[in-house]
Amino acid sequence: AQKITQTQPGMFVQEKEAVTLDCTYDTSDQSYGLFWYKQPSSGEMIFLIYQGSYDEQNATEGRYSLNFQKARKSANLVISASQLGDSAMYFCAMREPPNQAGTALIFGKGTTLSVSS
């Protein structure tokens, strides 16, 4: 089973509108971390926001907020007041507890966001 599921291959929004990008995850662990990264056409992965499984408050970073619903195992990214520069691929990722080996992130397949004027 996929660990991270992003069901929206593409999303379209107009400038200044808010948009929600969906992410559900699958884990049996109590301790885990959830991340969102942005990948513009240049290819570099840019960290946006993080939510820990024990955090009671939803994470916020400027125009980004993470709608964390633990019981539903969802961690949706909300972008308020979209800008043209927000057009990019967005990836949800999860880190599970470190095993003997390490703590690499597992990524979803991504959602392409297109912002129009």
Added chain:
Amino acid sequence: GAGVSQTPSNKVTEKGKYVELRCDPISGHTALYWYRQSLGQGPEFLIYFQGTGAADDSGLPNDRFFAVRPEGSVSTLKIQRTERGDSAVYLCASSLMGTSGAESGANVLTFGAGSRLTVL
């Protein structure tokens, strides 16, 4: 350095050749990760180093792939007998540590710009 540096940015090679991709992490970052990203897909984990040792190489697809980090900083991903299916962008990332709890945000991964490998 200020960011994660990867070289070459583009590499075109012929099937069967040997390729090396280099990653120079952020100074002081002890954890280093290699990922592979195919077109339209999310990054796929390959290998993770904590210091000089490969802490997790479970993502390496087969024994043609190998990575080293001899002095705990720069890492080289080595691909032998390249195949057309190896064509992808190879991403390197580093973080300050790799061993704190999974729920901690302390170990955000910072990625390089990637090395695009094309096998003809």
